[in-house]
Amino acid sequence: MTDSPAYRLPLDPQEQPILDRLLNIRDHLSILKQDRTSYVKSQDVMKHYEAVIEQVQALNKIRENKRNEQNRVDTVLDDCFQLISLFFLTIGRNSEAPAVYSAISTVKRLLDHLKEAGFYSSKDLESVGHHIQDWQESVERGKDSHTADLLTLLDARIEVCKSTLKELHDQLSRLDPEMMGRHEKLVSILRSLSACNCRSKFPTKEVNDFEQQVNQIREEMHAETITYDGKSAEETYAAKLSNLSLSEGDVRDGREVVLALLARCTLWIDIIREKQGKIDPKFQDTYDKLLKIRNTLEQMNLTQAWSLRETDLYSFQRQLDRVDEARVNGNFLDVTGQPADLHAQRTLLYLLRKSYAFIYQYIISSEPVSEALLPIYNQLLTLKRCLQEVKRSGGVDSPRELYPYSMKLNSVDNMKKDGKFMVGNDIPEGQASVTALLDECFELAYELRSEADERSEKKDEVETNGVASKAVEA
Structure with a gap:
């Protein structure tokens, strides 16, 4: 289990039962994350989510007069919320408030690293700003369906990100x-x-x-x-x-x-x-660890749409968090407590920032579809891209050329039962997204077929007129 850096402050005896329950919840979430024998169901995630919220409410009562308390309960609670947030993405409930937690945590670190590195592009900031606005709207929509304890926390974190984002924007404001x-x-x-x-x-x-x-x-x-x-x-x-x-x-x-x-x-x-690519030997272990994480996340980019379960990102987040939070005043320290030279500092910061950037990219590109429907959704995405490419290249000469696409679309459409894509007796999240994508594919195929029919009719007219002209000449 990859844990967050643990606080060493003494634990209030009243909080021990809460810590024990949170550890138990985290263990169950970890087991659920590792289970690949079946897809993650909404009811399983909601059960654990509600259990965590109960512990948050109990903790708030104990800390009524000590709101700034931070100890191991908080780090384990953060683990639970990170996992639940990624589970919400996995089950396709991307637009709900709990799904925002992991995204905001990642963006907070990414913005801090951009500020620390001292260089970034306006495109970086535009992307982050756009998604922060989307997450803010998700939190506002959740006021009637999610506890105020979570929403208040998310609002505060979003405001911190917006403040850093504004500061970074200001630095580029005088560039013509x-x-x-x-x-x-x-x-x-x-x-x-x-x-x-x-x-x-x-x-x-x-x-x-x-x-x-x-x-x-x-x-x-x-x-x-x-x-x-x-x-x-x-x-x-x-x-x-x-x-x-x-x-x-x-x-x-x-x-x-x-x-x-x-x-x-x-x-x-x-x-x-x-x-020449050589780093100070005292930081070789940290370098190797960050390089491996960066390379693994980069390779996932090739297979993300087909094989990534969002909860897979959790272990990478936690490994990076441990490295990041082990720094002192932004410095990477060796075993004797001495800071790295400039080359090592900037190299390690680059790998850290790049890894968080990959995680951010995977989170924002997560489709609002349950992993149970992802195989169908990804097939339809591929079909849509193929049909769009056919359209861009001038269409088809004959409707017959569209038969393979039509057969595949019909086979997907026939999977529905009573208008729903079912898995056993379950109706996974993301029905509207899959159905909308299927409709788009049918519409593209229809447009291509109509264009092919028009071409065929015009060709027949030309051939008929040509035969008629030859007959008159004869």
């Missing part, structure tokens, strides 16, 4: 369109360089190509060449970072922001060239 284009390009280059830095074999040619792109932007901006003044590249980079540290209300000129990012790209190239 030309500067924004250069800024986006440099963000992309710096991320690509960080990815190169984590390769098993250092890609010298790619790094040289990125350096040429950076130099081109420097020439366009008539920027000065970086001088080290007797300092190392790492020392110069650290000085640039300290000048870039974001503080509330501190909004820089757009050109200044881009020039600082340009300098960071140049310095980072020199640093990773010197290191």
Whole structure:
């Protein structure tokens, strides 16, 4: 069981029974998560959700006069809510308030890391802002169906994310369109360089190509060449970072922001060239752990739609949380308590942020469909993409070419019983989404068939007129 970092504060004896019940609930949720013999049912999730809410209400009564208390009860409670939130995604109840919990927790860390890293694109912020708004609406809709204890917690976390998001937006507010284009390009280059830095074999040619792109932007901006003044590249980079540290209300000129990012790209190239992908041995274990998590999450991207159960993300979240929360003042420390050098710090932060970014991407791309219906839903998604591609490429010459698609659509439609997609005697969540997608596919097939019929009729008319003309000439 991957647990959250545990608080060491003494536990109120009154809270011990609550902790015991929460541990029991978490164990049951973990067993349910690991069981792949059948799909997760809504009633199973709701049973555990209601049991957790009971413990929250009991805890609130005990802490009526000590609201800021934090101990192991809170970490285990967070585990339970994280699991339940991911289970809500698994059963297709994405738009309900409990499903928001895990998403907001992930975005909170992601925004903190973007702020700490000191570089990000406007597209990053637009995506997060859009989804935060959706989650806010989910919480507001849940006022009549979910306890105020959970909704108040979610509201508070959303407000924290919105505040950080505004601060990050403000830093880009003075970039005109030309500067924004250069800024986006440099963000992309710096991320690509960080990815190169984590390769098993250092890609010298790619790094040289990125350096040429950076130099081109420097020439366009008539920027000065970086001088080290007797300092190392790492020392110069650290000085640039300290000048870039974001503080509330501190909004820089757009050109200044881009020039600082340009300098960071140049310095980072020199640093990773010197290191050649080698990290300080004292942080090798942490590096290997984060690299493995990043690589596993990246590989999941290839099979996500077909095999990912959202609760699979829980163990990755918890492993990353442990690494993140073990830092002191943002620093990764070795076994003796000494902070890592700049290269190790930035490399480990990149892997941490990238891993959270993958988890965020998987959460927001979760379909509002129970895993029981996902095989059907994914088949229909594939059919829809195929039909759209056929339409984009000019359609078909004959309705007969659509037979394979029509047969598949009819076979899916015939799976319904009384208008519902059933699994045994159960009616899984996501019926409306699957039905709507099926209707879209039928509509696309109908449009293609109609276009093919029109082409066929026109062809017959041309051939008939041609025969008639030859007869008259004869």
